[in-house]
Amino acid sequence: xxxxxxETARRLRFEIFRxxxxxxxxxxxxxxxxxxETPFMSLYIALNKIRETHDPGxxxxxxxxxxxxxxxxxxxxxxxxxxxxxxTSDLPENIQLYPLPAFKLVGDxxxxxxxxxxxxxxxxxxxxxxxxxFDPEAxxxxxxxxxxxxxxxxxxxxECGCCVxxxxxxxxxxxxxxxxxxxxxxxxxxxxRDQRSDGDWFDVVAGDEGVFGCLGMMACADVxxxxxxxxxxxxxxxxxxxxxRFVARDDKK
Amino acid sequence: xxxxxxxxxxxxxxxxxxxxxxxxxxxxxxxxxxxxxLVPPRRSHSCAAQGGMQAALANCVKAEGDSPTVHFLDTVRxxxxxxxxxxxxxxxxxxPVAVRELAHFGVPWSRVxxxxxxxxxxGEAVDIDEAAENDGLIGQRDFGGTAKWRACYAAAGTGHxxxxxxxSEVVRLGITVRDRTEVVSLIHDGSRCLGAVVRCLxxxxxxxxxxxxxxxxxxxxxxxxxxxxxxxxINEGTGAVIALDTGIVxxxxxxxxxxxxTTLSPSGILVTEGCRGDGGYLLDKNLHRFMVDAxxxxxxxxxxxxxxxxxxxxxxxxxxxxxxYGPHLWLDIRHLGEEHLRTKLLEVWDICRDFAGLNPxxxxxxxxxxxxxxxxxxxxxxxxxxxxLSGLFAVGEAACWDMHGFNRLGGNSLAETLxxxxxxxxxxxxxxxxxxxxxxxxxxxxxxxxxxxxAADWLKRSGNGPSIxxxxxxxxxxxxxxVGIFRSGDELQEAVSxxxxxxxxxxxxxxxxxxxxxxxxxAFALRLKGxxxxxxxxxxxxxxxxxxxxxxxxxDFPLRNDEEWLNRTLVRWAADQPEPSFxxxxxxxxxxxxGHRGYGSDERIEMTQSIDSYNESVLDEQARHGRLxxxxxxxxxxxxxxxxxxxx
Numbered sequence: 001x002x003x004x005x006x007e008t009a010r011r012l013r014f015e016i017f018r019x020x021x022x023x024x025x026x027x028x029x030x031x032x033x034x035x036x037e038t039p040f041m042s043l044y045i046a047l048n049k050i051r052e053t054h055d056p057g058x059x060x061x062x063x064x065x066x067x068x069x070x071x072x073x074x075x076x077x078x079x080x081x082x083x084x085x086x087x088t089s090d091l092p093e094n095i096q097l098y099p100l101p102a103f104k105l106v107g108d109x110x111x112x113x114x115x116x117x118x119x120x121x122x123x124x125x126x127x128x129x130x131x132x133x134f135d136p137e138a139x140x141x142x143x144x145x146x147x148x149x150x151x152x153x154x155x156x157x158x159e160c161g162c163c164v165x166x167x168x169x170x171x172x173x174x175x176x177x178x179x180x181x182x183x184x185x186x187x188x189x190x191x192x193r194d195q196r197s198d199g200d201w202f203d204v205v206a207g208d209e210g211v212f213g214c215l216g217m218m219a220c221a222d223v224x225x226x227x228x229x230x231x232x233x234x235x236x237x238x239x240x241x242x243x244x245r246f247v248a249r250d251d252k253k
Numbered sequence: 254x255x256x257x258x259x260x261x262x263x264x265x266x267x268x269x270x271x272x273x274x275x276x277x278x279x280x281x282x283x284x285x286x287x288x289x290x291l292v293p294p295r296r297s298h299s300c301a302a303q304g305g306m307q308a309a310l311a312n313c314v315k316a317e318g319d320s321p322t323v324h325f326l327d328t329v330r331x332x333x334x335x336x337x338x339x340x341x342x343x344x345x346x347x348x349p350v351a352v353r354e355l356a357h358f359g360v361p362w363s364r365v366x367x368x369x370x371x372x373x374x375x376g377e378a379v380d381i382d383e384a385a386e387n388d389g390l391i392g393q394r395d396f397g398g399t400a401k402w403r404a405c406y407a408a409a410g411t412g413h414x415x416x417x418x419x420x421s422e423v424v425r426l427g428i429t430v431r432d433r434t435e436v437v438s439l440i441h442d443g444s445r446c447l448g449a450v451v452r453c454l455x456x457x458x459x460x461x462x463x464x465x466x467x468x469x470x471x472x473x474x475x476x477x478x479x480x481x482x483x484x485x486x487i488n489e490g491t492g493a494v495i496a497l498d499t500g501i502v503x504x505x506x507x508x509x510x511x512x513x514x515t516t517l518s519p520s521g522i523l524v525t526e527g528c529r530g531d532g533g534y535l536l537d538k539n540l541h542r543f544m545v546d547a548x549x550x551x552x553x554x555x556x557x558x559x560x561x562x563x564x565x566x567x568x569x570x571x572x573x574x575x576x577x578y579g580p581h582l583w584l585d586i587r588h589l590g591e592e593h594l595r596t597k598l599l600e601v602w603d604i605c606r607d608f609a610g611l612n613p614x615x616x617x618x619x620x621x622x623x624x625x626x627x628x629x630x631x632x633x634x635x636x637x638x639x640x641x642l643s644g645l646f647a648v649g650e651a652a653c654w655d656m657h658g659f660n661r662l663g664g665n666s667l668a669e670t671l672x673x674x675x676x677x678x679x680x681x682x683x684x685x686x687x688x689x690x691x692x693x694x695x696x697x698x699x700x701x702x703x704x705x706x707x708a709a710d711w712l713k714r715s716g717n718g719p720s721i722x723x724x725x726x727x728x729x730x731x732x733x734x735x736v737g738i739f740r741s742g743d744e745l746q747e748a749v750s751x752x753x754x755x756x757x758x759x760x761x762x763x764x765x766x767x768x769x770x771x772x773x774x775x776a777f778a779l780r781l782k783g784x785x786x787x788x789x790x791x792x793x794x795x796x797x798x799x800x801x802x803x804x805x806x807x808x809d810f811p812l813r814n815d816e817e818w819l820n821r822t823l824v825r826w827a828a829d830q831p832e833p834s835f836x837x838x839x840x841x842x843x844x845x846x847x848g849h850r851g852y853g854s855d856e857r858i859e860m861t862q863s864i865d866s867y868n869e870s871v872l873d874e875q876a877r878h879g880r881l882x883x884x885x886x887x888x889x890x891x892x893x894x895x896x897x898x899x900x901x
Contacts, residue, residue: 022456022770039577052722056766056774061292063485066522067607068413068600069296085607106433106455107770114293114432118424127421128359136350142389143364149596151361152407155414156599159295193359226603 010037010093014050016058017098020107030096031055043076043083043097047109059108067225070160073100074109080162082225100165102174113161116174120181124204126188131195141193154187154233156226163220163230175209179220179230182211186233189240198244211237257460258697261287261429262685264448264464266436266492268294270412270670271649272470273419278678279466280426284685287462288430289451291487294420298472298485299670302412303600304527305394305404306355306671307664308348312390313365314381315372319401321345322895328662330850331398331556333803333813335509335628335658335821337841339891340635344656344665344672346890351671352391352405358418363392363406363597373532373589375552376542394597395530396663398556398852404664409525409600412667419671437707437779439467439495439645440700446645447692449495450704452779457771459705461697465685468677469496469639469647473627477788479729481737482624483516483523492651494783496631497790500827502639503836503879505632505653507787507824508794511661511804512738513625514560519578520608521623524601526663529553531597533586535564536617537572540583548852555852558660558804561622565738574619583617590614622738626650626666628657628804629791632823632879635887637677638684640823640879646681648673655821658840659803680884711764711778718763721778724755728788731755736792741808745796752789759785790824790833797835798822800858815847815860819867823878838878839871842888845896 012035019028033050044065051058063071065084072083075098077091088095103111120126163179164170170178177185185205188194205211211234221230263279265272268290276286290297311319324345329336356362367388372379396404407414423430433454440447440461448463474490475482496502515524535553537543547563548555564582567573573580586594591614594602605613631647632640633654639645649670656669735748759782766774800814801807821840826833843864849855860867872887
């Protein structure tokens with residue numbers, strides 16, 4: 001509550017990227033807006049205030065406003081972040097907001113993550129490849145709680161795109177799976193319900209678009225709002241993929 | 254270049270759990286399905302469901318003896334006898350299959366651990382030995398208003414895990430998803446629904462989709478409560494609005510609005526009921542557990558309507574904790590321990606850290622009740638088909654199917670999305686397979702032209718009119734403070750007057766942004782009138798219902814009145830009519846006679862009519878109110894009298 005006892009509220013200066021592709025007169029530029037900071041002000045509150053009191057045409061995306069849906073990824077002072085859970089009190093008075101790179105721009109701060117993630121899901125066939133169809137009469141197959149927790153850990157990705165935007169490779173290669181894609185692959189790889197073989201996985205993840213395309217800069221892990229253990233995920237994928245390769249060679253002998 | 258007119262077999266409006274599960278069923282049956290969604294489907298509000306999904310699996314010691322019949326009993330009691338009992342029974346019977354199917358699709362359900370487990374039950378630390386033979390089955394936790402531990406869960410991200418698994422199936426089946434699109438009206442010929450008019454939220458352009466079957470799966474209307482809701486910004490009730498605008502299709506029980514006991518103060522972000530299910534307490538400003546006095550039997554785990562009322566009363570009595578944003582109470586989950594909080598309640602841990610800057614293992618969590626769920630919605634029969642308009646269906650929170658009546662139990666809505674998605678999806682596929690899409694495209698082009706004119710009219714208006722955002726904020730204040738947890742005739746009358754004024758203001762509001770493209774101000778303006786109309790149906794429905802039932806509580810009529818109000822509110826309102834028209838249909842065939850819920854007040858006005866005599870008129874009366882014939886006979890899926898074994 002220390003924020004409320006401050007004598008004078010800060011005046012925040014937002015520099016925001018603007019471009020409306022649907023407006024033939026629109027050119028990419030930045031606009032500056034100034035608003036007074038209020039206690040516990042998040043970028044969700046600040047951006048709505050700017051739109052409702054300064055510029056009603058400002059485009060941005062929020063849905064759950066509780067860091068669960070992943071809609072509001074944007075560049076906050078040069079770093080990808082979820083806007084809804086970013087508090088202005090953690091930022092300097094000058095705040096620069098840009099849309100996430102690597103995704104197609106919809107307008108201003110709004111980008112098309114849906115197309116990217118659907119494409120990734122299709123390329124990696126990110127669903128359970130089961131052996132048997134569902135039997136509505138049968139009791140569920142058993143799984144240890146520890147394994148369920150481990151799968152859930154990988155399942156927690158909210159596809160906000162922060163890792164993709166921060167990735168040096170994903171920004172030049174639109175097919176690169178990036179943190180979210182590689183994490184998704186690992187999540188299915190460790191799930192015993194998915195019957196894909198090591199060889200099947202090799203095709204998905206061993207190429208330049210997969211884990212060996214990663215340059216190891218690991219910005220993804222620095223910016224992930226869910227703090228997913230991406231370093232461990234990539235190590236797991238490399239180990240599993242190379243392991244599969246050696247097994248395949250042994251088979252040929 | 255956007256195509257002006259498209260066709261598909263099944264058009265699903267809404268990409269949350271209910272809509273996607275329905276589309277999967279239709280696609281698996283060979284129908285071409287198209288999903289329209291405001292956001293990429295994985296960002297739908299289903300992803301925010303946290304604590305669990307109810308299904309009578311009876312997998313752990315505290316779930317022993319559970320069965321669909323006990324789940325049915327809990328659900329009907331929870332609804333305060335407002336539910337359609339046959340639908341509640343279908344639901345309870347099919348929920349276990351829906352949960353297991355999700356396991357098949359990949360949901361990493363938390364699992365039972367055989368051997369010694371440490372739990373907190375009614376304030377006591379308890380050790381229970383789970384049977385070794387149950388090790389690895391889907392785990393279950395306690396929730397409010399249930400006789401058994403029945404909520405299956407994946408940490409506190411159950412909705413997220415379920416939605417990702419279901420959307421994976423949508424991708425696998427190659428179902429077309431058009432994200433960033435918004436349906437603005439239905440296309441119909443007065444008796445058949447023929448599709449919908451859509452606004453693209455990338456370009457602002459309109460197109461029409463004609464379909465053999467159209468499914469509304471747009472979720473709830475919590476945003477008519479402005480900022481006083483746990484709902485996402487996208488839960489603006491568009492599905493209910495487009496149905497209401499037909500003037501043909503009725504909405505059911507719009508006054509039945511749920512307030513969740515524990516949302517974070519002041520942001521309104523949900524903190525799952527699983528916190529109390531796992532042993533968390535509610536405390537007043539003196540750190541006293543007031544729920545033990547109020548509800549000695551169920552304590553913090555009475556139904557949501559009952560707990561929210563006790564909390565609101567506690568704060569009215571001056572026992573709330575003062576804050577700059579008004580009073581709140583405390584949720585205490587410190588004793589559950591950091592390890593439990595960072596695994597089984599991980600999302601709660603994150604939310605406390607990110608949005609309140611606190612550590613719930615060491616500090617109390619500030620909470621207060623906030624609008625959470627819409628029991629009301631598009632009134633449908635047991636197949637999910639809307640009243641009075643063939644070929645229109647509704648599923649999930651958008652529908653009034655109606656298994657929740659006047660209060661939904663926690664964990665029952667996630668289960669409903671999957672159960673009704675599967676069931677209604679089958680009916681939708683059968684409907685689509687049985688007809689051809691032979692219809693006059695003129696209906697589509699007329700509806701398209703009307704939608705485009707509406708947008709053009711907004712942009713044309715000039716001068717100094719009211720701001721749409723001020724109108725939105727005023728609507729939220731009116732709804733929370735005059736159509737909230739405690740309601741009275743006087744305040745509801747004021748609310749109706751306020752909303753009438755706001756509807757006038759809306760007609761005079763002026764946009765400041767005239768930019769081409771999606772134009773976010775225009776996008777919201779196009780929704781605002783519909784939201785105000787929904788708010789009006791809630792306020793007027795609440796004003797007319799002079800009793801208290803479930804979440805609808807009238808301080809001037811505090812008793813449930815089964816003599817006069819054992820019925821469902823229906824409301825129709827054509828876009829060109831000044832006022833909605835209300836009518837009342839019987840709740841449904843009664844199997845479990847009205848009685849005490851087991852928590853809350855045991856006082857009520859009893860019905861004098863016999864159950865048999867009530868049931869005799871249900872079919873004809875509902876048909877007279879627009880109910881279309883269902884595939885199977887009404888009542889065929891009631892398990893008549895099965896409950897008697899469990900009621901003593």
